Amino acid sequence: MTMLIASLCFALMVIVVHGACPQIITRSQWGARAPTGITYLSNQPVQYAFIHHATGNNCHDRASCQALVKSYQNYHMDTHGWADIGYSFIIGGDGSVFEGRGWDKVGAHTSGYNSVGLGFCLTGEFTSVLPPKAQLDAVHNLIACGVSLGKLKTAYTLRGHRDMGSTECPGTRLYQEIKTWPHY
Ligand SMILES: [Zn+2]
Structure with a gap:
C-alpha cells in the first residue's frame, strides 16, 4: 500500500513538473519601461x-x-522608436527567462510575421558558438510552455529569423542547431 501511494505520488509529481512552465521574470520584476x-x-x-x-x-x-534586457528595451524604444522591447521573451545565458511583450501582444521581431508568431531572443551572439545548455534548455521549456498555455499551436512551426528575412540572425551556429529541433 505504501509502495502504491509512493508510486502514485511520483506519477503525479512527474505530470506536474512536466507540464510546468519555466519561471518568468515579469516586466515589473526587471523594471521594464511602460510601452508607448x-x-x-x-x-x-x-x-x-x-x-x-x-x-x-x-x-x-x-x-x-x-x-x-533593459539595454535592448532602451535601444528598441529610443533608437528604433518602437512602442516597446521588440521580442516576446528574452532568454538569458544562465537560463533565466524575461517577459518582453509576452504571450498575448504583437511584437516587433520578425518583419512581416509579427502577428502570426512569437519572438524568442537569446542574449549573446551565436555565429560560431552554441548558446550554453541552460539557455537552450530554457528555450525548449518556454516553447513547450507556450503550447501548454494555448498560446502556440500544438503543430507550431519553428523558424530562425533568417528564414523570414534578410538577416544573419540567429547566428549560423544557433541556426544549424535549431534546424535539428522538432517542428523546424
Ligand atoms: Zn532576429
Whole structure:
C-alpha cells in the first residue's frame, strides 16, 4: 500500500513538473519601461515560434542578464522608436527567462510575421558558438510552455529569423542547431 501511494505520488509529481512552465521574470520584476502602445494578437494560438539572437555580449547571472534586457528595451524604444522591447521573451545565458511583450501582444521581431508568431531572443551572439545548455534548455521549456498555455499551436512551426528575412540572425551556429529541433 505504501509502495502504491509512493508510486502514485511520483506519477503525479512527474505530470506536474512536466507540464510546468519555466519561471518568468515579469516586466515589473526587471523594471521594464511602460510601452508607448499595445496591440494584442488577434488570432491565438499563433503558428510560428521564431528564434533570434541579440548579438553582443552574453550574460551569466540575473544582474547581467537583466541589464542586457533593459539595454535592448532602451535601444528598441529610443533608437528604433518602437512602442516597446521588440521580442516576446528574452532568454538569458544562465537560463533565466524575461517577459518582453509576452504571450498575448504583437511584437516587433520578425518583419512581416509579427502577428502570426512569437519572438524568442537569446542574449549573446551565436555565429560560431552554441548558446550554453541552460539557455537552450530554457528555450525548449518556454516553447513547450507556450503550447501548454494555448498560446502556440500544438503543430507550431519553428523558424530562425533568417528564414523570414534578410538577416544573419540567429547566428549560423544557433541556426544549424535549431534546424535539428522538432517542428523546424
Ligand atoms: Zn532576429
